[in-house]
Amino acid sequence: MSPAPRSKQQIQALYKLREMILAGEFAPGERVSELAVVERLGISRTPVRLALTILQHEGFLQGLPGGGYRVREFSLQDVLDAIEIRGVLEGAAARLAAERRPSAEELAELQATCAAMDSIVIKPMSEEVLEQYSELNGRFHSQLLALSKSPMLSRSLAHVEALPFASPNAFVFVGFAQSEQSDILKFGQHQHADIVEAIAQGEGGRAEALAREHARLARRNLATAQKRMDLYEKVPGSFLFEAGAAPDETGADG
Amino acid sequence: MSPAPRSKQQIQALYKLREMILAGEFAPGERVSELAVVERLGISRTPVRLALTILQHEGFLQGLPGGGYRVREFSLQDVLDAIEIRGVLEGAAARLAAERRPSAEELAELQATCAAMDSIVIKPMSEEVLEQYSELNGRFHSQLLALSKSPMLSRSLAHVEALPFASPNAFVFVGFAQSEQSDILKFGQHQHADIVEAIAQGEGGRAEALAREHARLARRNLATAQKRMDLYEKVPGSFLFEAGAAPDETGADG
DNA sequence: TATCTGTCGATTGTATACAATCTCGCTCCG
DNA sequence: CGGAGCGAGATTGTATACAATCGACAGATA
Incomplete structure (x- = not known):
C-alpha cells in the first residue's frame, strides 16, 4: 500500500x-x-x-x-477480535467479489490457486509442503481481495493484517501440525472451494458468510496452539499476548 | 487512538x-x-x-x-466503498454490542442519546439545531462502538473514519437540507432507535443488518449532494474526489 | 538526426548540534 | 521528620548542515 x-x-x-x-x-x-x-x-x-x-x-x-x-500488549480478547474483524472484512471482500461479477479470466486465477491447494492438502506434512501451502494460502486471500476491486477495502484489511497474528497465514502451521489427527486443514480448504463457487455464481450473501466463518478457523487453531506450547511459540508475535487463560471456545461471546 | x-x-x-x-x-x-x-x-x-x-x-x-x-484523490467508487466499509464495521460493532450483552446502565446511555435525537429531528431546521444533531449523532456512533467493547474494532473504524467523507457526520447537513421536503432524517433516526432495540434484545443479526443499512443513508445523501452543488461543496473533503459522474443509484453494484 | 552520456540542479535522506522539557533525587526549611 | 523547591541528568523535540540520489537538460558523437 x-x-x-x-x-x-x-x-x-x-x-x-x-x-x-x-x-x-x-x-x-x-x-x-x-x-x-x-x-x-x-x-x-x-x-x-x-x-x-x-x-x-x-x-x-x-x-x-x-x-x-x-x-503494545494484546489481550486474548484483542487477538480474537482481530480475527473477527478480519473475518468481517474478508466477508465483505467475498461479497463484493460476487456482486461485482469477475470476468472468467479473473475468476480462473483464483480457481487455479484453489486447485493447487487441493493437491497440497492431501500430501503428507513436511516443512516444504507447509511453505508451499502457506504461500498459496496467502495468494488465495490476496486474489480474493483483488476480486473485490476495492482499494479502500484492501487498505482496511492491510491495516488489520499488519498485526501478525491477524494475518491469514498466522496459524496455518497449527492446522498442519494437527492435520495428522484431524482434517481441519482439509475442512479449511473445502471452505476455500465453496467461497470460489459462491463468487462464481454471484451468491454474495453465501460468499460473505463462508469467508467469515473461514476466518474463524484461526480461532480454533489459536485455542489448539494454547494447549500445546510447542506450537504456541511459533505463533507470530505470541509473546505480545498478555499472559492469560486459554480461549474459552464454549464461552458466550462471539 | x-x-x-x-x-x-x-x-x-x-x-x-x-x-x-x-x-x-x-x-x-x-x-x-x-x-x-x-x-x-x-x-x-x-x-x-x-x-x-x-x-x-x-x-x-x-x-x-x-x-x-x-x-491522494479518491474516485467516486472509493468514496462509496469507504461508506460501505464503515457500514460493515459498524454492523460488526452493533452485532458485538448485542452479543456481549451490555449492562442496563451502559445501554441507558445509548438510549438517552437516542431519545435526545428523537426530540431534535422534529424541530425546524436551523444552524443551531444542525449542530446539536451532529454532535448527538457523533455521540451515538461512538457510544455504539463502545458497547462493542472491542478496542481492535475501534481502531479499525477510526482508521476508516480518518477519511473525512467516511465519518458518520459527513453528510448530516445534506439530510437536513433535504428534510424540508423529505423525511430522510427521521428515517435515519428511526434506524437508530431500531438498532438500540435490537441490541437491547440481544438480536445480533438484526442489529448488524440495521447498522449496515443505516450507513448506506450516506450514499443517498452523497447522490443528493452531487445534484446540488451548493450542498456538495459542504461535503468535507469533496474536492478530493475525482471529477466524475454522479453516483448511479440504480446501478448494479452494491 | 537520434541516442547516449555527463554534468548540473533540485530534492530527499542522514546525522548531529542545540533547545526545551520532564523526572528524579537531594537539600533545605518549616 | 516531612514536604516543598531547586537542580542535575536524561530524554525528547527542533533545526540545520551535509551527503546521496534522482531527473532533466544539453552537448557530443555516431
Missing part, C-alpha cells in the same frame, strides 16, 4: 525494529526510548524516529505521555 | 497540513514536496517530515516513487 520509505536506513530501522519486537526482544510493557534503539541498531535518530512513528501507527507501539514508547 | 505527537510544532504541522489538504489548498494530484511545505508553514523539516508520514498513513497523501508526496 505505502510506497514505503525510500531509503536504506529507514527501511532497515523499520524492518529490524519490527523484527525485534516480533522476536520479543523488548520486555512486554517495557519502555522503549529512542536513544536505546539508536544504540542497538547503530542508526541515527532521524530514521529511527520515523520507524517508531510508523510502528506506532501500525499498532505495535504505544506512545507514552511523557514521550517514548512501549511495546 | 494514537497518544499523538507530543510537541507543538509536530501537532501544528500535522493539523495545519491536514487542514490545508481538506481546504483544497493543494491542487489534486499536485506534487507536494517537503521543502514547499516547510516554506508555507514556517516549520522546519523534521516535524514537517513527521506530519507528512502520518498523513500518508492516514490516507491523505500518497508517497511518490521519486520521493515527495501528492494529495
Whole structure:
C-alpha cells in the first residue's frame, strides 16, 4: 500500500525494529526510548524516529505521555477480535467479489490457486509442503481481495493484517501440525472451494458468510496452539499476548 | 487512538497540513514536496517530515516513487466503498454490542442519546439545531462502538473514519437540507432507535443488518449532494474526489 | 538526426548540534 | 521528620548542515 520509505536506513530501522519486537526482544510493557534503539541498531535518530512513528501507527507501539514508547500488549480478547474483524472484512471482500461479477479470466486465477491447494492438502506434512501451502494460502486471500476491486477495502484489511497474528497465514502451521489427527486443514480448504463457487455464481450473501466463518478457523487453531506450547511459540508475535487463560471456545461471546 | 505527537510544532504541522489538504489548498494530484511545505508553514523539516508520514498513513497523501508526496484523490467508487466499509464495521460493532450483552446502565446511555435525537429531528431546521444533531449523532456512533467493547474494532473504524467523507457526520447537513421536503432524517433516526432495540434484545443479526443499512443513508445523501452543488461543496473533503459522474443509484453494484 | 552520456540542479535522506522539557533525587526549611 | 523547591541528568523535540540520489537538460558523437 505505502510506497514505503525510500531509503536504506529507514527501511532497515523499520524492518529490524519490527523484527525485534516480533522476536520479543523488548520486555512486554517495557519502555522503549529512542536513544536505546539508536544504540542497538547503530542508526541515527532521524530514521529511527520515523520507524517508531510508523510502528506506532501500525499498532505495535504505544506512545507514552511523557514521550517514548512501549511495546503494545494484546489481550486474548484483542487477538480474537482481530480475527473477527478480519473475518468481517474478508466477508465483505467475498461479497463484493460476487456482486461485482469477475470476468472468467479473473475468476480462473483464483480457481487455479484453489486447485493447487487441493493437491497440497492431501500430501503428507513436511516443512516444504507447509511453505508451499502457506504461500498459496496467502495468494488465495490476496486474489480474493483483488476480486473485490476495492482499494479502500484492501487498505482496511492491510491495516488489520499488519498485526501478525491477524494475518491469514498466522496459524496455518497449527492446522498442519494437527492435520495428522484431524482434517481441519482439509475442512479449511473445502471452505476455500465453496467461497470460489459462491463468487462464481454471484451468491454474495453465501460468499460473505463462508469467508467469515473461514476466518474463524484461526480461532480454533489459536485455542489448539494454547494447549500445546510447542506450537504456541511459533505463533507470530505470541509473546505480545498478555499472559492469560486459554480461549474459552464454549464461552458466550462471539 | 494514537497518544499523538507530543510537541507543538509536530501537532501544528500535522493539523495545519491536514487542514490545508481538506481546504483544497493543494491542487489534486499536485506534487507536494517537503521543502514547499516547510516554506508555507514556517516549520522546519523534521516535524514537517513527521506530519507528512502520518498523513500518508492516514490516507491523505500518497508517497511518490521519486520521493515527495501528492494529495491522494479518491474516485467516486472509493468514496462509496469507504461508506460501505464503515457500514460493515459498524454492523460488526452493533452485532458485538448485542452479543456481549451490555449492562442496563451502559445501554441507558445509548438510549438517552437516542431519545435526545428523537426530540431534535422534529424541530425546524436551523444552524443551531444542525449542530446539536451532529454532535448527538457523533455521540451515538461512538457510544455504539463502545458497547462493542472491542478496542481492535475501534481502531479499525477510526482508521476508516480518518477519511473525512467516511465519518458518520459527513453528510448530516445534506439530510437536513433535504428534510424540508423529505423525511430522510427521521428515517435515519428511526434506524437508530431500531438498532438500540435490537441490541437491547440481544438480536445480533438484526442489529448488524440495521447498522449496515443505516450507513448506506450516506450514499443517498452523497447522490443528493452531487445534484446540488451548493450542498456538495459542504461535503468535507469533496474536492478530493475525482471529477466524475454522479453516483448511479440504480446501478448494479452494491 | 537520434541516442547516449555527463554534468548540473533540485530534492530527499542522514546525522548531529542545540533547545526545551520532564523526572528524579537531594537539600533545605518549616 | 516531612514536604516543598531547586537542580542535575536524561530524554525528547527542533533545526540545520551535509551527503546521496534522482531527473532533466544539453552537448557530443555516431
